[in-house]
Amino acid sequence: MACGQQIENGIVLHNERTAPDDPFSGNKIVGIMDDKDDFINSWDSFNFEKDRPNVDFEEGAIIFAHTTENSCAKDINQLEISDNRLLIDTDQESGPCDDIGYQRTFIIQLDKEKLENVKTVVFENEEFRFVEQ
Template sequence: MNLMKSLLFLALCVPLLHGCGKEHQGETSEAPQINFELIASEKTLSANVDEIAFKREEPPAFQYLIKAAYNPIDFEQFWNLFDFEKKIPKVDFESKNVMIVGLYESSCPTHIEKIYNEQEMLTITVASKENTCDELAAPRTFVIELDKGISESLQEVRIVERDIKTIVPIQ
């Protein structure tokens, strides 16, 4: 009889426990990944980044500067603002837009791990390949080419860095 009660209890609890341990719905990495092209990445930031960047209010004190270019004129202006050394790449603005993401990285180089769309917001996950990094504040800017349909109506982007999510307005 005790075995029967235990099996019945287990049969009732398993469906209840099935959802435990998962992240909030819509915030998992199972969201559809977005096709993108990284067209530039340099150790540079805008000279006045500390004045114009978005700063997290709570620790860690990450700073992000995100610009979106929907035409060649804006793209050239932002390219110059971020003071890139390389020549500006060509972009087909008929079908693509450009997002420029500036941040500070540690002594380990940061890369874009993935970009996905969840709950009508673009999420960009950045990471470094190493775990033993010094907490330096080295500049890094990524230039990302995205399909126009995905990026045209965005007002803000979620940046995930070290599993910390920060919602950043697009300037």
């Protein structure tokens, strides 16, 4: 796996205040990419300032998790996989925070094997269901 913030069950490769080219970007978005072309297209549509990280798609998969935060930044603090469900939990800095809605996108790498049976991702208490294509 690539370098980044190591947490149990995965790595946060990147997080940035950015949003996709989408009129619904204020909503939470979760996407799973298991091939390079999908990853490149998604990365480009989110307007990241940094260069795209290298990912070994033979062994890994990428999750884009997009949310809104106030002026106190959020971080991923937990990735929990059980049965067919992945829980992505965030934590937010404390302090005096303004109520401005900033867009935040996390890029998380997990082993493909761990995601094989995942049908539901719960991100900040919201469920996203995935079906096989």
